[in-house]
Amino acid sequence: xxxxxxxxxxxxxxxxxxxxxxxxxxxxxxxxxxxxxxxxxxxxxxxxxxxxxxxxxxxxxxxxxxxxxxxxxxxxxxxxxxxxxxxxxxxxxxxxxxxxxxxxxxxxxxxxxxxxxxxxxxxxxxxxxxxxxxxxxxxxxxxxxxxxxxxxxxxxxxxxxxxxxxxxxxxxxxxxxxxxxxxxxxxxxxxxxxxxxxxxxxxxxxxxxxxxxxxxxxxxxxxxxxxxxxxxxxxxxxxxxxxxxxxxxxxxxxxxxxxxxxxxxxxxxxxxxxxxxxxxxxxxxxxxxxxxxxxxxxxxxxxxxxxxxxxxxxxxxxxxxxxxxxxxxxxxxxxxxxxxxxxxxxxxxxxxxxxxxxxxxxxxxxxxxxxxxxxxxxxxxxxxxxxxxxxx
Numbered sequence: 026x027x028x029x030x031x032x033x034x035x036x037x038x039x040x041x042x043x044x045x046x047x048x049x050x051x052x053x054x055x056x057x058x059x060x061x062x063x064x065x066x067x068x069x070x071x072x073x074x075x076x077x078x079x080x081x082x083x084x085x086x087x088x089x090x091x092x093x094x095x096x097x098x099x100x101x102x103x104x105x106x107x108x109x110x111x112x113x114x115x116x117x118x119x120x121x122x123x124x125x126x127x128x129x130x131x132x133x134x135x136x137x138x139x140x141x142x143x144x145x146x147x148x149x150x151x152x153x154x155x156x157x158x159x160x161x162x163x164x165x166x167x168x169x170x171x172x173x174x175x176x177x178x179x180x181x182x183x184x185x186x187x188x189x190x191x192x193x194x195x196x197x198x199x200x201x202x203x204x205x206x207x208x209x210x211x212x213x214x215x216x217x218x219x220x221x222x223x224x225x226x227x228x229x230x231x232x233x234x235x236x237x238x239x240x241x242x243x244x245x246x247x248x249x250x251x252x253x254x255x256x257x258x259x260x261x262x263x264x265x266x267x268x269x270x271x272x273x274x275x276x277x278x279x280x281x282x283x284x285x286x287x288x289x290x291x292x293x294x295x296x297x298x299x300x301x302x303x304x305x306x307x308x309x310x311x312x313x314x315x316x317x318x319x320x321x322x323x324x325x326x327x328x329x330x331x332x333x334x335x336x337x338x339x340x341x342x343x344x345x346x347x348x349x350x351x352x353x354x355x356x357x358x359x360x361x362x363x364x365x366x367x368x369x370x371x372x373x374x375x376x377x378x379x380x381x382x383x384x385x386x387x388x389x390x391x392x393x394x395x396x397x398x399x400x401x402x403x404x405x406x407x408x409x410x411x412x413x414x415x416x417x
Contacts, residue, residue: 030148034157036206037141038164040104040199044134045168047107047192048076051114051127053176054185061185064120075124076131080138080363087136088356091143096352097207100140104200106133111193115186126189133196139359143352146343148210154344155296159287159336166276166283173273225350228407233354235404236341237361242397243331243338244362245369246307249390250327251275252370253377258320260383271321275328282332289333296337297405301398306330308394314387345408369393 051058051072059069091099110130117123141161149157172192179188251272258268290296310326317323346354373386 030210033148033207034145034160036199036202037144038161040100040137040203041141041161041164042168042171043104043192043195043199044107044137045165046172046195047111047130047168048073048134049169049172050176050188050192051123053172053174054180054188056177057180057185058123062117062120062123068120072120072123072127074367075127076134077363077366079128079132080135080359081367083132083135084139084359084363085353085356088139088143088352088354088359090136091140091352091356092350096140096144096147097203097209100137100144100207101200101204103133103136103140104196104203106130107137107196108193108200109133111189111196115189115193135359135363139355140352142339142343142359143355144207146340146351147348150343150348153291154340155290155336156284156287157336158339158343159284162335162339163280163283166279170276170280225353229346229350229354230357231407232345232404233342233357234361235400235407236338236345237358238365238400239341239397239404240338240358241362241365242393242400243304243334245365246311246390246394246397247275247279247327247331248366248370249373249386249393250311250324253373253383253386253390254314254320254324256377257314257383257387261318261320263320268320271324274321275324275331278325278328279332282329283335286333287336290337296340297401300334300337300401303330303332303334304394304398304401308391308398311387311394312391315382315384341404 051069055069058072059065062068087099087103107130110126110128110133112126113129114123114126117126142158145157145161146154172188176188179185179191254272254275255268258271263271286299290299307327307330310323310330313319314323342354342358343351373389376389377383377385379385
């Protein structure tokens, strides 16, 4: 039973890696794609954002559909949508068609993202939940990193559509893998979520909402660092190549610190204290950009301290929601994430333009991390569990 669940986690990990790979695929081939389609940076940004935008309206119904028709079946549909969207994007002859393809892929990715989390929770609810969630979270930056490394090479050798075709093929391959190997734990009857569906109570709503706020704000804080640190370094006279390289360290460090952080919390406990400590360290590092010209040190600090909380945050709703409403709850949880990701990073950029200071978005990121700390405390009060920190 124990080895089987880790094997299943591996399959789910590959599916989410394919999602991260597809998300970043257009960035990895951006110079080739822009030249071929005749688009600028603004249109490229639209193609990137189009993958995330469906989450605002798709995440919640996607989770509900998983409860009604089965998580595995809806996850497979999500992977198929990712493949279809990839095909549309790869065959695009203009910006409009490419955008349509990205929206289709993004809708599938949103559904997959919601259900993968719930599927992991089913297999690891008894123990090692934080470690399992941390491993699952690692798949996203891994997929992004692979796309950034392979995209330019593939585009230069055989053209940018080949990279998009590859992302569609990866979606299909992991779809087949999930179809073949995934099944629900023996301890959970099929009727638990398909025939007898639990009522989604007000407590469930607030548990999903406040835990979703923690996840949303945490991710926004991190994204602000990797999005606006290069501009700060350019303002300090650093070359674009060096600025991009230094900023990338945060992502590569994260791939190591996320699973190690999950193992640490599962072994020593005190997840709430560790999360709050890491949030505070990230906030201080971001705020320091206003007065300390030490970009490399700040990036490293963010990469190190952004790792440990990830699995624990993902475990918050998984441990607090009942199995019969978990998919719907995770849908609401991710709705807040997609909404915050759509609104707050552009707002941070607007503040930077307004003040004329390249450090302003990062200082705003510090405020966001402070809000994450507050949201975690509200979640703890909302949850009926007296020892939610011990549970995760």
